[in-house]
Amino acid sequence: MTTLKIIFSTLASTVLFAAAPAFAKDVPGVQYAQAEAAVINQQQPDSQQRDPQKQVAVIDSIIAVVNDDVITRQELIERLRVVVRQLQKQGTPLPPLEVLEKQILETMITDMLQAQYGKENGVRVDEMQLDQAITRIAQQNNLASQAEFRAKLEADGVDYKKFREEVRAEVISTRLREREVESKLIISDSEVDSYLANKAKMETPNEEYHLAHIMVAVPEQASPQIIQDARERAEKASKQLKDGADFAQVAAGSSDAKDALKGGDLGWRTEENIPPLFINEVQKMQPGQASAVLRSPSGFHIIKLVEKRSGSAPVVITQTHVRHILIKTSEIVSEAEAQQRIMEIKQRIESGADFAEQAKRYSQDGSAQQGGDLDWISPGQTVPEFEGAMNKEQPGTIGVVQTQFGWHLIQVLERRNTDVSQQQQRQQARISIGAFKSDELFLDWLRQLRDRAFIEYRLDTNR
Secondary structure, three states: OOOOOOOOOOOOOOOOOOOOOOOOOOOOOOOHHHHHHHHHOOOOOHHHOOOHHHHHHOOOOEEEEEOOEEEEHHHHHHHHHHHHHHHHHHOOOOOOHHHHHHHHHHHHHHHHHHHHHHHHOOOOOOHHHHHHHHHHHHHHOOOOOHHHHHHHHHHOOOOHHHHHHHHHHHHHHHHHHHHHOHHHOOOOHHHHHHHHHHHHHHOOOOEEEEEEEEEEEOOOOOOHHHHHHHHHHHHHHHHHHHOOOOHHHHHHHHOOOOOHHHOOEEEEEEHHHOOHHHHHHHOOOOOOOEOOOEEEOOEEEEEEEEEEEEOOOOOEEEEEEEEEEEEEOOOOOOHHHHHHHHHHHHHHHHOOOOHHHHHHHHOOOOOHHHOOEEEEEOOOOOOHHHHHHHHHOOOOOEEEEEEOOEEEEEEEEEEEEEEOHHHHHHHHHHHHHHHHHHHHHHHHHHHHHHHOOOEEEOOHHHO
C-alpha cells in the first residue's frame, strides 16, 4: 500500500536530543548502578534507592528469553539511556524506573520477535540498503553525509554499530508491516463515502496556504555569539528580500532547511499543519508577502505566503493524453543501438507510417498492444525525464527521450485541465482510513506473533 517509510521515532531523533541534559552520557556502560541511580534520584527518596553493589553484580545477567534468543541487562541499559535522553529532551517527567524498564523490555521483545520472523521468512536488509537508510536519517538531521552523521553520533556517546543494528531492525519491522498488513489491507468505496460524509458534518472549510520558508538553525545550548551570528544571517536574508531578491534564490543561499535547494517550498498546508508561531503571521499576510524574522527554539525563520485558497476550492491539474514506443537497453542492446532503432521508427512515422502499428510491432513496453497508448497522464505519474519531454511537445508532435528504461518515442495526442478535488479528497480519505486500520491490524499481528512465541521473563529475579 505504501512505499518504504522510515520513521525511526527513537533512532532518527538521537542526534537531535544529544545536547539535552543526558542521563548516563558520561557514565561507562558497565556502571549500571551509577546510571540507574541517576534516574532514581530524580524520582525517589534516598531510602527507596536500590543497592548499587547488587546492581553491579547482576549487570550481565539474562533478563528475558525469547524463543532461542536472550536479552541481557546490559542491552536493556543501553536502550534505557537512549529513551531517558529523549524524555528529558522533550521535558517529559520520568516515570518510575521499574515501569520504564518493563516498557522498554516489552519493546525489545517485540523487536526481537520481528527480527526472528523476518529471518525465518527471508526479510533481510543488506549493507547497501542499510547505508541508504542511514543516509536518509542523516539528511533528516541536516547532516550532509553518513560520515558526518556517524561522527556526530559517536561524539554524543552513541555506539555506531549498535545504532546500525537498531536501524536495521526498524527497516525490517517496516517491511514486515507492509508485507503482513498493508499489502492485504482492503478499503471499500463505502468506507470512503462514510468517512467523507462524517468529516463534512464535523468540519467547516479551512483555508489552505502554499508556503515557502528560510530557516537559520541555532543549536541547542548555543552560545550568545552563535545565536547573534544566526540572527544576523537571518536579518541579512530578510533585507535581501526587502530589496527585491528572489525568495527561492535567497533560500538556496541562506537556509539551513533540507528543502533549501528547492527554494524552501513547503507546498500546500492546512491550518492545523502549520506551527502556531507561523499561522498567526500567515493569516495576516497577502500572497507574495514574506514575514519578518521569527524566532523559534530551533532557530530563526522567514515565511513567505505564495498562495492561499479555500479548503474546498477546486484543484485543477493539466493532464496529457500520450502514447509512446519504447526500445529497451540491455547487455545485448547498447544505448547507441537503442537510440538508432528509435530514430529509425521516428523517421518512418514522419514519412507516413501509423504510430499505433509501429508501437505494436516494435515497442517493448506493456502498452504495445494498445498502440503505445498510455491514456491520460497526470503530473508525477511518470519518471521526470519522460514527463519533461512530454510537456515540451504540442498535441500532434513527436519527440525522443532517454530514461532509465531505454529510449522512447513520444507522441502527445491532446491535453486537458481537470478538477481533481474530489479524487484528492477520496485519496486522502483512503490514506487516513488505511493508517487507522493498518495500526489496528499490525498490533493484532504482533499479538499473534507473541502468542506463538516462548517468552520467559527474568527481570525481577535478576536485580
